[in-house]
Amino acid sequence: MEMARLFCRQLAQGSRVPAGWRRAWYEPGRRVGVYSPMPLHWILRLGRECAHRAANAVTAPTIERAQELAMRRREEERQQMADEYSRGYLAGWRACFDSCLSVVEGELEDASSVWEFGEWMAPPAQREN
Numbered sequence: 001m002e003m004a005r006l007f008c009r010q011l012a013q014g015s016r017v018p019a020g021w022r023r024a025w026y027e028p029g030r031r032v033g034v035y036s037p038m039p040l041h042w043i044l045r046l047g048r049e050c051a052h053r054a055a056n057a058v059t060a061p062t063i064e065r066a067q068e069l070a071m072r073r074r075e076e077e078r079q080q081m082a083d084e085y086s087r088g089y090l091a092g093w094r095a096c097f098d099s100c101l102s103v104v105e106g107e108l109e110d111a112s113s114v115w116e117f118g119e120w121m122a123p124p125a126q127r128e129n
Contacts, residue, residue: 008044009035024048 008024010032011017023033024041025048036044061069 007036007040011035 009018009021013031013033017023017035020038021035022038022041024036024044026033034044035041
């Protein structure tokens with residue numbers, strides 16, 4: 001443990017950094033900077049970066065899997081757009097239907113208009129010359 005402390009220290013923000021030490025990397029989740037002596041911090045940073053890239057390369061999906069995920073994503077987006085369109089279409093249809101229904105109900109409630117409509121449908125009276 002003492003050997004690791006000779007080559008690497010974790011210091012919080014605002015802490016005093018020993019002379020000749022530089023920050024190798026920063027861990028934002030813990031708000032801690034990892035510091036090491038001057039030439040060693042480059043090697044530690046390079047090693048951490050290589051380990052990170054290797055882990056990403058190993059856990060990355062294959063090309064076929066990535067294409068399948070992209071295809072699923074496009075299908076889900078298309079389905080979501082279709083759902084949004086249908087919801088808007090149905091809402092508009094319901095509004096139109098309700099307004100038409102209210103007009104028809106208003107016309108049916110007015111009893112005198114039924115007889116006027118009947119007069120329109122009657123054949124025209126014969127005029128004498």
